[in-house]
Amino acid sequence: MSSRTPLEAGTRAVTASAGALTAATVAVSSRRAAGIRGTLVIAAVLTLAAIGGTFLLDPYRNFQLATAAAMFCAVAGLSMLIGHTGQLSLGHAALMASGGYGYALTANALTDAGAPGPVRFALALLAGVVIASILGLLLGLAAARLRGPYLAGLTLAVVVAIPAVTSVFSGVLGGDQGLQTALDPVPEVLSRLIALEQWQAWIAIAVAAVVVTALALVRRSALGLRMRAVRDDEVAAQLAGVPARRVKVTAFTLSAAAAGAGGALLCVVTQSVSPGAYTLSFSLLLLVAAVIGGLGSLGGAAIGSALIVLLPWLLGLASRELPLPADLEQRLAGNLTVLVFGALLIVVTLVWPGGLVALRRYLPRRAATVSPARTTTHTPTER
Amino acid sequence: MDRLLFLVATGLARGAVFALFALSLVLIWRAARIINFAQGAMALVATYVAFAVTGATGSYVAGLAAALVSGAAIGWLVERGVMRFAPHASPLSGVIVAIGLVMVLQSLLGIAFGPQYRPMAAPFDQTPIVVAGVPLLSPYDVFVLVVALAVMTALALLFRFTSLGLQLRASAFAPEVSRLLGVRVDRMVTAGWMLSAAVAALAALLLIPTELGLNPHSTDMLFVYAFTVAVVGGLDSPVGALSGGLVVGVFLTLVTGYLGSTVAPIGILVLLLAVLLLRPGGVFSLREARAA
16 A cells, blocks of 8 residues: 555664664563552452352343353454454454364363363363464464455355364264253352352353453563554564564464353353354454454453343344334344444444543543553554 | 366356456455455345346346446445545454445345345256266356356456546556546546446356355355455456456365365365465465555
């Protein structure tokens, strides 16, 4: 697009960005200790608040909360990938699916081997994350050579191949039916106190907390800085000594790991994983959540995940309340949500590129308390 | 051997459609530097219009004309109404807006027409003609090949020998200079979108009779295939789109014919990954094209 040569861009950018990068690195390392502690404290407070909140909800709401927490992992990973490295993936549903299948296969194998519940859960979750990371690494290696639209197309091809993969390997992956896993029951000690849905919400919140805190730490680390440098000007970043390709691959793999954890959690909550759950529409929904919340922002990812879990349910309630003919109601089911989300995606991108988190700019007296998150309201910019 | 010949022949006809659709992606890419992810959904809307017109008048030609006109109209509407306002700072925002359009158009089609497949009749016989004991192309395949090649030739002539074609090329390659020389670049971008959407509508209309039928998602795979064609052939060259289309078409029918139709998406994925990893510059294009 731009007419300047790489050399020109380089000489101009290298002075500017090398200086900025060094200064920023120094600033980061001096602020790092305090920053990490701050992030951990915030994470702990929010997690405890969320776990406390489950006591106020009925079982169905807790189920929705657990689903939203699972989505939160994947959306936060995707949002970091798009917002901080400028890599657009339409295929995070495939990464979630691989996490879910990894979880289900390992959990079932361990159940057969007679492993106790907590061990089974931890190992299966780990397997889900590892498998998603490996797939993410492979995709990331291809992705590091590509720019936005090409990567988007490649990941799109991955998502539409999910049903084909599950039916070709139906012996292991169970074909269209997918896999079922055993329930993770409420521990003895707690079983008088809380229902199953609440226990699942606890699991989901705890895992999401670990995943998202890790992402928050990555974001404010030197790696996070390098990711943004690569996003803003890859040539300049390389001239300043940033190994651009390695940064992109790492970012993609981390994002895939987060999505894998999300897929494993979804499998815990629903006790099943099947290709029908990970359609192209579902994958686009993750993108919608990331964009509406605000690309690159973890708070935005939380809002977006809540929205994609709650809005379909609310729209379903609303269309059932209205006196519509049965035929129309059937056609509205599902489609209405997609219509609203598609419209939101367009409107937010065109009118409000910062997403919902950009709203807080209009709130008085809050600027000081949210300053660490300010770097997160970037939309990806490129030459 | 007979089977191989039959599959290759069918693959060429299928590939011509992919090439046509990929060409429509190339047209928008050259006019606006956007890969239009909404192209499939836009073409589908035009195909529904054609389906309605053919149903009402009983004439395939009327439906074909309706598809072209409504395709161009949708291209105009999308460019003037939405895409024009996509922030140019990032190439990603154009893709994200296009994804939003896909969701809006497909859900509107779903609400209006429901999820069922509507079979579309082909204007010609679909049973293969037997040549020297070997079943080859069906009359419909021949029709598809002829139409696709005719449209591509017409586009090549348009770009090469007409004033409009020259202005289109000029505003795509050097918008500022063209503007100084009196080319109305905005209008040319819109013209590129209209032309492209009409070509995409034609490709979808040609493909759907050979598939299950008309459904709000029937062009999803077409887009993925055409995108693969564009990657194999290179987004900058119409010749690349044609040769890439034929390669992908033959590859797909061979995979489908020998390994089964469920394997086709995996085959495409493998092809895409192989091209991107081994020849990241594409087989027919310059390396710069990919980084733009």
